[in-house]
Amino acid sequence: MSRLLYRLGKAAALRPWRFIAAWLAIVAVLAGLAGVAGGALHDNYTLEGTGSQQATDLLEERFPALSGADARVVVHARSGAVDQAALAAATGELREMPHVSVVDPPVPSADGTTALMTVRYSVPVTELEPGETLDLLRSATHGLSDAGHQVEFGGQVPENVTAPSGVAEAIGVGAALVILLLAFGSVVAAGLPLVVALAGLGAGVSGITLLAAVTDVATTAPTLATMVGLGVGIDYALLVLTRHREGMAEGLTVPESVARANATAGQSVIFAGCTVLLALCGLVLSGIPVFMTMGFTTGLVVTTTMLSAVTLLPAVLGLAGRRVLRRRDRAAGARIVVESPRIRRWAEHVGRRPWPWLLAASVLMLALAAPALGMRTWPSDASSEPASNTVRQAYDLTADAYGPGANGPLAVAVDLTKVERGALPGLGERLAATDGVTDVAPPRLSGGGDAAVIMVTPEYGPQDERVTGLVDRIRADVLPPGSEITGLTAAYVDLSRTLSDRLWPVIGAVVATSFLMLMIVFRSVLAPLKAAAMNLLSIGAAYGVLTAVFQWGWGAELLGLPHSVPVSSFILLLLFAVLFGVSMDYEVFLLSRVREAWLRSGDARGSVSTGLAATGRVISSAAMIMVAVFLGFAADPGLVVKQMGVGLAVAVALDATVVRLVLVPATMSLLGRANWWLPRPLARILPDIGVHGGSAPPAVPEREPEPSRA
Known part of the structure; x- marks a missing residue:
């Protein structure tokens, strides 16, 4: 793959307009097809095998x-x-x-x-x-x-009506541009990652619209895909751009530098993107159509942004030439500082005293995760919408006039081929006598007389903690065989339980496949295990912060919510899949450079500080961009998107600071050479991919001219 990416990067840098024209054509064609043949967004909450x-x-x-x-x-x-x-x-x-x-x-x-x-x-x-x-x-x-x-x-x-305003996207893009300007000091260098990410994002979002024409796509899927795609797209482009600037600092020509950056950093991008895709594939195990489409659509956008980073970015880098450098660096021919001495000194400091830092960081992460022990998950309903929204006003008017339970009536469906029709009056009486029921309507018979439905109004609203017990009591103590209960509230009960039951299989599958992939990539057992443990720690901390902010109400009003709300049932599964993939991005970026230094020097501890020094700036910039993008989406009116934005921002911030700057150097210093231990039987059968850059393609002997620029 390294050689393929090398040739692809060289070709794009030497003939930039061909690749740029191809991308413009792809984006335009997909956008045109989406406008003509695209479908509408719909939520499909089919829960196979549940009572509702x-x-x-x-x-x-x-x-x-x-x-x-x-x-x-x-x-x-x-x-x-x-x-x-x-x-x-x-x-x-x-x-x-x-x-x-x-x-x-x-x-x-x-x-x-x-x-x-x-x-x-x-x-x-x-x-x-x-x-x-x-x-x-x-x-x-x-x-x-x-x-x-x-x-x-x-x-x-x-x-089901969605009205995206574009405010969240604008906030994220604007913040990313400011951070990139500060990081690179060049308008060209700052703009290129954004342009490349937006091109991949545009192609992916058009693909989502086309996908909606042939299957149900959740109403929040494009927003979620945009959030993740924008963040990882900028990160991927930033990684390749940074490696290209290092190449120019070593005196390479622009085409050669672009080709080498694509062969090394581009390969890391491919494997990081594939890790994200593997994590998103875990949503398929949920068995719930709305989650499956969220995984597919987000994966589609991640794929297009990943491809734009290794095909479109080399072209625009070749076209930009040395303008990706600061003006004073171009004029003076100064060498570019690619390492951070401050981060190197910090990593060496942590490596000399790993146990205190490891314990302190672990206590902090566990303290942040602690509120998650009391987390209550429940699907969001109209009561969580802004007060200006018509569905929220309808909810409030109904609760005031008819009681909170009128917003979530229960429907008891009775199969009269299994239940005697004469049993209906008694069933209605037992329902009315059930604790927590305020009203029971007379049975309504089907046209064929073979079924009946009884509408039940509970005492509690759909988000009340007591509705779960009410639904369980009706099912266990009141309903005869041949009858079941449905409606919004009953569906919420079944959905929450289904998601809870399927969370652990998804976690197991995602962690196992990611571990296997990283073991192949880095030819190590302990490094992937450490990566999985660190990622789970970041996710746990994100869950804890979400519980405190939304369920405890420690910031609900600041985020535009009328009151504290449960953590959405969708969040646990969705946030885990996305976060595990995104966190693995940084793990791949960092460990690639650490292993490269390890293979070059054989110094287990020194390679950690070298890898951190080489990637510290780019990971910090990438994390700041991701946090800005995700916090921008915290302004979205949808509760699921809002909670996703906060959770992702918290996890990425912790991952780039506490995990990468403290836990990783501390644990890797303690493990030493064992970081790269691989049993001999596995070493013989696992392929040697060389994502770390150790198998970079041979240099081209002659220095080819840079492409002409207007």
């Missing part, structure tokens, strides 16, 4: 009118009672909307100031255009708004 999914399947089979998506229209009179004439007119217009099967009669509140209408569709939300459908709901209820009523919308359809 069995009840949903029964409703789809025998209650077509109740099996599709739903929307809730909440009408509130600002003064007096709701206008009944305007309410009846709106009900009629709602029935005429496309795909609407039933509009339930308006349910007035006790004081008559609020009315609740449920609009039921004949198709699932995945077959609707949520934004367009919400516009139709507004149009159908314009008479109520004109009459002076407050009209808000909740339910599946409105909650």
Whole structure:
């Protein structure tokens, strides 16, 4: 691979416009296809094998009118009672909307100031255009708004509407540009990683839109993919650019320097990217479609940014020539300082006294992780949305007028081929007598008379900790065989349990495959084990900080949340997969240089300080960029994206400081030569990849001319 990347980098540097034109064409074609044939985003929360999914399947089979998506229209009179004439007119217009099967009669509140209408569709939300459908709901209820009523919308359809503002992306790109300017002192050097990352990102996001035309893609998937792709894309380009500047410091021509940078740093980029992809593949084991698409889409963007770093970046570096250096360095022909003496001295200091530093850093990381022991995970609902959002206002109006449980009614689906119809009244009575239930509606029979559904209103809202016990009591003590419970709250219970049950298999699979890959790359057993342990420590600390910030409320208001909220159930699995891959990036970058120094000198301890000195600046700059990008996404209105941004920022910051600057030199100094121990049987069968740069391609004897520049 090193030779292939060398030739690819040399060709791109010598003929830059061919590669740039090819990338422009790829991005343009993909963007055009996405605009013409791209699909819409939909969430698919199918939970195969769960009780709520069995009840949903029964409703789809025998209650077509109740099996599709739903929307809730909440009408509130600002003064007096709701206008009944305007309410009846709106009900009629709602029935005429496309795909609407039933509009339930308006349910007035006790004081008559609020009315609740449920609009039921004949198709699932995945077959609707949520934004367009919400516009139709507004149009159908314009008479109520004109009459002076407050009209808000909740339910599946409105909650699937996404309106990305681009603010998070702008914050991240702006912060990255400032950091790169400070790091390189050259506008060209600062701009190139951004341009290359954005080109890969553009191709990947267009690919996501095309993917949405043939399968369900989660509404948050593009935002998550953009967050990760932007961070790793800049990092990958930064790594190759830094190695290229080192080559020019050694007196190489621009094409030769670019080729060597691509052969060494580019190979590290490929393996770091593959590690991220392996971690994301772990989401497939969740078995939940929405997670699987998040993994696929994020992996797609990581792939395109990785490819842009080893194909497009060499071209633009060849075109830029020596302009990637500071002006004074170009003018004076000064040699570039590629190592950090300060970081070298620090690494040597830690290496001389490894035990105190190891213990202090470990205590700090474990203290940060401690709050995670009390973490409560639960899917986010409309109550976590900003107060200005229509779904949040609908939630609040419903809770005030009908009680918090009205926002998460339970649906008991009864298969009357297995349960006697005469048992329905008794079932309703037992449901009403269950602790935590406030209301039970009369049974509704299917058209064929072979199924029934009973709507149950709980006392608690969907995020209340007590709803899990209520659902469990109904299932264990009330429901006869042949019946099951579904609805938002029951689905939340099943989703949380499913994710908890599948977390450990995902962790095991990701850690095992990453360990195997790093063992092959670095031909060591202990180095990959240490890397896995360090990454798990960073992830644990991120979980702990998330618990303190969101669940304990130690920063919820600063992040635009109305109150403290549970950590989203999606976060544990999603954050682990992304973080493990991203953290391994830095591990590959650092260990590549450490092993290179080890093979050259044979000094186990000295190679650690040499590797840290060589990579300290680039890893610090890359980490600062990633933290800035991820914190920018903490401003996103979506709770999952917000929590992902905070968790990723915390983990990367800790990984680049406490882990890379303290734990790594301390543990590697203690292990000494054992860092690179590999049993002889494994040494004979494992391939020697040489990602560390020790097998760089031979130098080209003649110094080729630099490409002409306009």
